[in-house]
Amino acid sequence: MKKNSQFENILDECLERLIKGQTVAQCLESYPEQALELEPLLRTAQATREAAAITPRADFKARARYEFRSALHAEVSQKTRSLSALRRGWVVALMVIGILLVSGGGVALAAGNSMPDSPLYRAKLAIEQVQLDLTPSALGKAQLCADLADRRVAEIVYLADKGDAQQVEVATQRLDERLTALVGLVSTEGVETVPVEEAPRLLTEEPAMAPPSPSEAIEPVPVSPTETTTEVAAGTTTPLPPTEATPPPAAEDLDTATWDVSTKNGDRADLKVKIATDAATHLEALQSVLEKASPSVQSALHQAIIVSENGYRKALAALD
């Protein structure tokens, strides 16, 4: 019994060493007496590790990340769209939300994840613009611009899969606009002064993408994740988290606070990590789709890659 336990400890130690990059031979050298029994097990474990080293498709990862961030943002927005907004004098914002609610929340849900070939896509862009307008701080706007750039890349991947070169170019232009706005927002000299007026421009420059009139407007709430009752830890049914509102700023700070939930805890370092991650994963996703793209969209994808690389490089440089 004790001997078994001793061997199990040795095996586990060797497995850890394999994980850290050592070879089977190095492990066996440490335990010559157990080598005969250890070697076949370590070789099996090594083969298992190598076989298990699978990677998800880059385009799937891009889409999944986009949907995750949309759901996360929706969850955060839901928790914090509260009286604190009222107390900050967001009367205009509430009026807009009210109009949007009245005019069709169901459409907003569908629009949240719509793609450029969907009739709801214009609504999606309009919702994004409202979200930008309602975000008070420059850093918050920058965070949102980064999220929107993430969406644009997911759309480019989607359109490239469909072989629609023209729409890939349009989406690339939108990506460029978001990244340009992001760079402006995070530039040291522009942190508190750069308004994101670029976004309306993309709506007004393209008649086909004009924002809906107030009567057509819809609720600015992205699609929330599917309601399920999947079991979680300890085998219990997943409880919906309690409505745990983020603490509001002190009353005396209300006039000056650049209160924004998505960035209140996230400083420039956080944003930099996010942008650096996006830079790498977007490049990976775009290159992956380029490899299997039809010749007709390859040129547009090359342009998208250039725009993505340049935009993120500038943003990261601005954050240094």
Place this chain on the structure above:
Amino acid sequence: MPELPARNGGYQVQDEESLVQRAKQRDEAAFAQLYEEYFDKIYRYVTIRIGDKMEAEDMTQQVFLNAIKAISSFKWKGVPFSAWLFRIAHNQVVDYLRKSKKRVSVRLEESLVASDSDPQGIFERKLNIERLISATKKLTPAQQEVISLRFAGEMSVAQVAKVMGRSEGAIKALQHSAVVALRRVLSVP
């Protein structure tokens, strides 16, 4: 371009506990970092357990969507976040296997395989993945779980013990028997 953050090797910017605490406070950036850290690992774990690429993709997404909903209930009392997250994945896998009641598909497309420009290498790796998934299905459920968590999820014995609710000693014994059984299965032509 500034250095990119470590991927799959862990973020060193903040410790995980700090990130989790911030995620519980609805900090999007913190939650996004946790997502990047665990996405591939969860995907590998789910894929090895169910052996179906499309289902594994959907399920991996759902794991994180459920995590968003449930994060406020997570308490850092000796249970690491990784164990909590893998427990969500484990429950979804169990639920899926119970509902599907069909043989696990072992067809895996080449896109699943890590980059390898050598066609022969791709072929051999593909065979190994298929064989691994087939072989693990011949193990006991507990052995399957420990192999998936340890080698696909890249978890330590201590973390696996938390996920499975057993002692570290029990996990080491289970790991031993699982590797022995796996070798036996893989040795059969």
